[in-house]
Amino acid sequence: MSFVVIIPARFSSTRLPGKPLVDINGKPMIVHVLERARESGAERIIVATDHEDVARAVEAAGGEVCMTRADHQSGTERLRKW
Numbered sequence: 001m002s003f004v005v006i007i008p009a010r011f012s013s014t015r016l017p018g019k020p021l022v023d024i025n026g027k028p029m030i031v032h033v034l035e036r037a038r039e040s041g042a043e044r045i046i047v048a049t050d051h052e053d054v055a056r057a058v059e060a061a062g063g064e065v066c067m068t069r070a071d072h073q074s075g076t077e078r079l080r081k082w
Contacts, residue, residue, distance in 0.1 A: 031058070046065070
């Protein structure tokens with residue numbers, strides 16, 4: 001079965017601003033999420049983010065990024081673009 005994974009990664013979350021870039025064992029959280037998604041066997045993995053620093057971290061890890069607007073209110077709204 002072929003499937004795509006889209007990971008919403010909002011930088012300015014209200015409970016933990018900058019959450020996608022929080023360091024966990026020497027890597028940003030978003031890179032850990034990307035690595036787990038790769039284990040799923042997805043045909044394509046896209047990180048949807050509103051922040052250049054998150055995009056850079058994902059691209060440095062060999063991931064694909066889709067830049068979204070910063071005014072989305074939720075991850076679901078960020079994904080509606082697709």
